[in-house]
Amino acid sequence: xxxxxxxxxxxxxxxxxxxxxxxxxxxxxxxxxxxxxxxxxxxxxxxxxxxxxxxxxxxxxxxxxxxxxxxxxxxxxxxxxxxxxxxxxxxxxxxxxxxxxxxxxxxxxxxxxxxxxxxxxxxxxxxxxxxxxxxxxxxxxxxxxxxxxxxxxxxxxxxxxxxxxxxxxxxxxxxxxxxxxxxxxxxxxxxxxxxxxxxxxxxxxxxxxxxxxxxxxxxxxxxxxxxxxxxxxxxxxxxxxxxxxxxxxxxxxxxxxxxxxxxxxxxxxxxxxxxxxxxxxxxxxxxxxxxxxxxxxxxxxxxxxxxxxxxxxxxxxxxxxxxxxxxxxxxxxxxxxxxxxxxxxxxxxxxxxxxxxxxxxxxxxxxxxxxxxxxxxxxxxxxxxxxxxxxxxxxxx
Numbered sequence: 001x002x003x004x005x006x007x008x009x010x011x012x013x014x015x016x017x018x019x020x021x022x023x024x025x026x027x028x029x030x031x032x033x034x035x036x037x038x039x040x041x042x043x044x045x046x047x048x049x050x051x052x053x054x055x056x057x058x059x060x061x062x063x064x065x066x067x068x069x070x071x072x073x074x075x076x077x078x079x080x081x082x083x084x085x086x087x088x089x090x091x092x093x094x095x096x097x098x099x100x101x102x103x104x105x106x107x108x109x110x111x112x113x114x115x116x117x118x119x120x121x122x123x124x125x126x127x128x129x130x131x132x133x134x135x136x137x138x139x140x141x142x143x144x145x146x147x148x149x150x151x152x153x154x155x156x157x158x159x160x161x162x163x164x165x166x167x168x169x170x171x172x173x174x175x176x177x178x179x180x181x182x183x184x185x186x187x188x189x190x191x192x193x194x195x196x197x198x199x200x201x202x203x204x205x206x207x208x209x210x211x212x213x214x215x216x217x218x219x220x221x222x223x224x225x226x227x228x229x230x231x232x233x234x235x236x237x238x239x240x241x242x243x244x245x246x247x248x249x250x251x252x253x254x255x256x257x258x259x260x261x262x263x264x265x266x267x268x269x270x271x272x273x274x275x276x277x278x279x280x281x282x283x284x285x286x287x288x289x290x291x292x293x294x295x296x297x298x299x300x301x302x303x304x305x306x307x308x309x310x311x312x313x314x315x316x317x318x319x320x321x322x323x324x325x326x327x328x329x330x331x332x333x334x335x336x337x338x339x340x341x342x343x344x345x346x347x348x349x350x351x352x353x354x355x356x357x358x359x360x361x362x363x364x365x366x367x368x369x370x371x372x373x374x375x376x377x378x379x380x381x382x383x384x385x386x387x388x389x390x391x392x393x394x395x396x397x
Contacts, residue, residue, distance in 0.1 A: 001387065002035045002078065004104065006085035008092050011043045017304040018111045020279065021203055022086045025383075028206065028376055037078060039071065041091040057090045058153075062160035064093035071096040075103040082107060082387050089114055090156075094164055097173035105390035109178040109201075111301050115170065116191040118157040119146040123298040126229050127340075128322070133191035138162050165192065175397070176390040180302035183323035187299070197393075199386045202327075203302045204379035211313035211367060212287050214360045220249040221353075222289040224282055224305045225296075227256030232295030232319065232339045237262050239345040241269040248353060250293075251285055253277055287312040290359055291352065294318045295339045302327065306334075310370035315363040317352055333365040 005026055010016040029036050046053040060067070075083070083104040088094055097106050114120040116133045118141035123129055131140040138158035145151040164170060170177075170193050177198045179185035189195035225231045233252070240250050247270045252262070255276045263273065277285070286292055292309040294300075299322035306327055309316045318324040319339035328334025335352050338344040352359065372378070 001081040002037075003029055003082045003084055003387075004037050004039055004074070004078065004080040005029075006039045006083065006088065006092060006096060008087045008089055009040060009042045009044075010087075011047060018087060020304065021111070024204075024206055028204075028380060029383075032380060037074075037080070039074060039092075039096075041067075043090065046090070058156040060093055061090045061156040062093065062163050063095045064091065065095060067092045068095035068099035071099040075100050080104045082390065084109070086111060089120075094160070094169055094173075097169060101173065105175045105387070105394040106173065107176045107178065107386060107390050108174050109180075110184065110188060110193075111180070113184075113188065113191075113299070114157070115164070115193065116161060116188065117141070117146075118154050118161065121230065121298050122187075123230055126297060128297075128299055130187065132161075133187060136165070136192050170194065175393040176386055178386060181323035181326060183299070183326060184301060199382075199389070201379065201382045201386060202374060203304060203307050204374045204376055205307045205311040205370065206376050207311075208375070209283075209287070209311050214290070214356075214363070217290050218288050220251060220289055221291040221293055221349075222251045222253060222285050223293050223295075224253045224286065225294070225303075226254055227252070227258045227262060229258065230296065230298040232297045233262065234258065234265070235297075235339065235342045235345055236293060236295045237265045237269065237271060238342050239349065240271055241265065242342070242346045243269075243350060245270070248290075251289070253282055253285060283308055283312070286314050289314055290356070290363075292316045293337075293349070294324070295337055295345060296321065296324065297339045298322070300324060307370070307374050310366040310374055313363045313367040315359050315366060317349065328366070329369065332362075333369045334362060 007022045009019050026036050046057040081104055083100050084107045086109045100106055112120045113122050122133060124144055124146060132138055138161050141154055141158045142151060145154050147154040147157050177193055178201050179198050180202055182200055185198045185200055189198060223236060227233055240247055249270045249272055251272050251274050253274045286308050292305060292314050294303055296319045306316055316328060317335040317337055318328055320336040321339055325336055337348045
């Protein structure tokens with residue numbers, strides 16, 4: 001097939017797992033014989049233009065007529081079978097979907113909740129918030145200034161959500177949506193995305209990596225993610241400090257606005273800040289660890305680090321929140337933590353670490369999950385099915 005992939009790359013200053021997913025999926029499609037073209041924009045272009053760039057980006061969010069015109073021309077000349085969009089924020093906008101009407105089947109992967117939630121992540125005051133999604137309104141977002149804690153910054157996103165709800169863009173201009181988990185599918189359908197059009201396809205890990213023997217792994221744990229409140233890193237560091245000197249070393253991989261605060265919090269704890277590492281360096285750290293911890297306080301999509309931990313047979317401990325419990329099969333392929341109770345996190349991690357045989361077994365169960373659900377071949381089968389059904393809906397329309 002001819003597949004046109006659409007993606008607005010996030011800024012290079014904030015490495016994005018979403019960017020990595022797009023590039024990996026494009027390569028997968030090409031490896032299996034599909035002809036793939038990419039229609040992209042880069043958010044770095046906004047920052048390089050200062051205030052003018054910020055204003056242009058804001059105006060593009062609800063509806064970009066220039067993207068629509070370019071898409072119309074591209075579809076007419078290249079004639080793709082599938083248009084597969086991943087992210088249209090902020091420069092591309094959903095204007096591309098009606099612009100491609102009468103041409104390819106249109107598919108959109110929902111890496112977050114931005115179609116219905118101005119913040120992208122349904123969270124406010126460091127707790128999950130689904131007011132805008134469940135009430136099908138943008139009033140709470142404007143009231144609280146959910147995007148970057150600013151009503152002005154929130155306005156273009158809220159305007160876009162309201163516009164596309166009013167013109168029924170998601171009902172009429174897309175043949176299939178791809179959710180990363182059943183939890184995300186159910187929540188988005190509550191918000192008005194047609195449930196009959198939402199398919200579930202998780203992220204995958206390319207290749208078949210070698211699993212490090214348990215006995216040669218370092219006796220340490222690892223956290224990988226942005227150093228922000230919603231990732232649960234503050235409570236994790238405090239839990240490590242409560243654990244005391246008998247705690248294993250925790251390697252913290254990533255960067256973010258809380259770095260300096262966390263360095264102070266962790267002064268007397270067994271915590272090592274590795275900073276932002278390359279993807280291959282990060283994978284080596286995960287492969288050699290005995291536990292990966294993801295104590296998120298928000299509704300995640302499908303964290304890349306979990307599929308990597310599964311691929312390398314590294315056990316995971318995740319928040320008992322949102323889609324994470326189902327990803328770890330209710331605790332069979334991972335451990336569950338209460339992310340909002342610092343003392344409970346400490347107790348849970350102590351108990352987990354005290355039973356190394358169970359740790360090893362849970363890591364093996366995670367690797368079985370990888371072999372069953374998260375290989376490139378399994379993912380491609382799911383994607384082909386989604387494309388086929390989207391094409392059928394396109395014919396009916």
